[in-house]
Amino acid sequence: xxxxxxxxxxxxxxxxxxxxxxxxxxxGGVVALLGANGxxxxxxxxxxxxxxxxxxxxVTKGAVTLDDEPVHHLRPAALVRRGICQVMEARRIFxxxxxxxxxxxxxxxxxxxxxxxxxxxxxLFPVLEQRRRRTAGYLSGGEQQMLAIGRALMAxxxxxxxxxxxxxxxPRLVEQVREIIMAINKRGTGILLVExxxxxxxxxxxxxxxxxxxxxxxxxxxxxxxxxDDIREFYLGLGRKSFxxxxxxRRRKRWLS
Amino acid sequence: xxxxxxxxxxxxxxxxxxxLLALGFVIxxxxxxxxxxxxxxxxxxxxxxxxxLVLEVSFWVAVPVAAxxxxxxxxxxxxxxxxxxxxRPAFVVAIITLGVDVxxxxxxxxxxxxxxxxxxxxxxxxxxxxxxxxxxxxxxxxFLTTAALVAALFAFFRFTRMGLAMRAAAYDQEAALAQxxxxxxxxxxxxxxxxxxxxxxxxxxxxGSSVDAALWLIALTALPVIILGxxxxxxGAVVGGLAIGxxxxxxxxxxxxxxxxxxxxxxxxxxxxMLLVLLVRPYGLFGTREVERV
Ligand SMILES: Nc1ncnc2c1ncn2[C@@H]1O[C@H](COP(=O)(O)OP(=O)(O)OP(=O)(O)O)[C@@H](O)[C@H]1O
Ligand SMILES: [Mg+2]
Numbered sequence: 001x002x003x004x005x006x007x008x009x010x011x012x013x014x015x016x017x018x019x020x021x022x023x024x025x026x027x028g029g030v031v032a033l034l035g036a037n038g039x040x041x042x043x044x045x046x047x048x049x050x051x052x053x054x055x056x057x058x059v060t061k062g063a064v065t066l067d068d069e070p071v072h073h074l075r076p077a078a079l080v081r082r083g084i085c086q087v088m089e090a091r092r093i094f095x096x097x098x099x100x101x102x103x104x105x106x107x108x109x110x111x112x113x114x115x116x117x118x119x120x121x122x123x124l125f126p127v128l129e130q131r132r133r134r135t136a137g138y139l140s141g142g143e144q145q146m147l148a149i150g151r152a153l154m155a156x157x158x159x160x161x162x163x164x165x166x167x168x169x170x171p172r173l174v175e176q177v178r179e180i181i182m183a184i185n186k187r188g189t190g191i192l193l194v195e196x197x198x199x200x201x202x203x204x205x206x207x208x209x210x211x212x213x214x215x216x217x218x219x220x221x222x223x224x225x226x227x228x229d230d231i232r233e234f235y236l237g238l239g240r241k242s243f244x245x246x247x248x249x250r251r252r253k254r255w256l257s
Numbered sequence: 258x259x260x261x262x263x264x265x266x267x268x269x270x271x272x273x274x275x276x277l278l279a280l281g282f283v284i285x286x287x288x289x290x291x292x293x294x295x296x297x298x299x300x301x302x303x304x305x306x307x308x309x310l311v312l313e314v315s316f317w318v319a320v321p322v323a324a325x326x327x328x329x330x331x332x333x334x335x336x337x338x339x340x341x342x343x344x345r346p347a348f349v350v351a352i353i354t355l356g357v358d359v360x361x362x363x364x365x366x367x368x369x370x371x372x373x374x375x376x377x378x379x380x381x382x383x384x385x386x387x388x389x390x391x392x393x394x395x396x397x398x399x400f401l402t403t404a405a406l407v408a409a410l411f412a413f414f415r416f417t418r419m420g421l422a423m424r425a426a427a428y429d430q431e432a433a434l435a436q437x438x439x440x441x442x443x444x445x446x447x448x449x450x451x452x453x454x455x456x457x458x459x460x461x462x463x464x465g466s467s468v469d470a471a472l473w474l475i476a477l478t479a480l481p482v483i484i485l486g487x488x489x490x491x492x493g494a495v496v497g498g499l500a501i502g503x504x505x506x507x508x509x510x511x512x513x514x515x516x517x518x519x520x521x522x523x524x525x526x527x528x529x530x531m532l533l534v535l536l537v538r539p540y541g542l543f544g545t546r547e548v549e550r551v
Contacts, residue, residue, distance in 0.1 A: 049435060051435060054430070054431045075439070076434045076435055076437060077437040077439050080436065080437030085435075088431075092429055092431070092432040092435075094424070094428045094433075097428070101421055101425075104421055105421055105422060105425045105433065105436050105438065108418065108422055108438050109436075109437035111418050155436070155437060
């Protein structure tokens, strides 16, 4: 069980960006994390994978626990060894390295397992095997996303965190990413899926959270979120209103009627 | 003609020393985005260790041991003086390395003392001749050693786990961290490598002559070299080093054709090249256009 409890994160000692966030990812489960730009989704993933340091960020309250062991003070390498891996926003592949070198770095923490892991990743992404000696920067956007996911899988994560994997991809590729995530989950890997594409995320998630300005404002089974009028209104069109505005608006309506 | 070829060969010999020093600069820069001005001190420390070690063991043992020890020294310096500064502006860290350079040299100078210290290399000033062209053995040795070290470095960065990790971290530090690469290890390794290379460079700089405090001026020439080759390019460091070496020797050989330039113009040619490069192509011959990625 991967749990975030009441987490507060501050950047540069002053910017409070997460204000008491609690999220739970059960082993083998899929959890969707939705939220508008700047809500703090990426920050939450950084906190879980030990990358806040790089950004001058700090956990000031709360905890991240893996099977009840607090892990938010561990280094990224230690977290990867414990089985928490992240596919970062915007893919962040090593463009100057070859496809295979990218994957090998994904297996950095378990050098003795690289060979079988490579075979496994190539099974899941045959296109990467075809391009294994090619410079990663020359791959198409979709292939780069596959590479980013494959690279994370090289570490055999128990929990895989994905930050907007469908961003900038054509609908056909989004569908492919969706299927890959389901395939990874089927092998027992727990998934925390950050997405702007709510329909896609909720269609595979068991549970969903909506984050707004550093707070969880909704926390429901995915099916209920999908059916939720507010979610539909906010994520499936109807202007650029904030989720909270939608809610206020509805409350007021109820009060009027 | 023979004069020209001999000048070029001499240049490749001295250029090899520059190339080794410049490689250290570039390795540190790529891994840590720090411009380390401590390289001259490590060169001096390394060669001084060699002068002490050769009194006990053979030259061939002394040099690798000194390289290893200098590598460890550099690694220690990184850990104690530079690592705590991570995240500060590049300028501040560069100044710290300048301080390290002065501090290390003060200590090393005490060990050099007033005696004439030699690395007792097996070459001295002897030459090898092929078809009427003479080359000093020490220059040949410097060139061959550099070639071997460059090949070893290439294999290291290409095929080993840590070499790969260093390249990844150089490209995108945070993404490398996220894969479980320990950036601290990468930093330490880059300084260790640079220190070891500086020790070897110092040995060849002192081969055939003696060690004194002024030797570090040679290390300073690595600066024009990396400007020429590009701050973040390993091939650039090698090509730049050899090119500057050759250019310097050519100037020294032919400067009597332009007596109005004065007698020691070859000493400043590298810096003239540096100025020209900065004006025309500030990222160097092989460097990335936007080196300021911070
Ligand atoms: N390194 C940083 N230093 C200071 N503030 C930051 C930093 N990174 C993010 N922030 C701020 O923290 C808030 C949350 O950012 P975050 O990137 O976590 O949002 P997000 O939900 O991932 O947004 P998006 O959907 O655009 O990716 C934003 O207001 C952002 O400006
Ligand atoms: Mg984000």
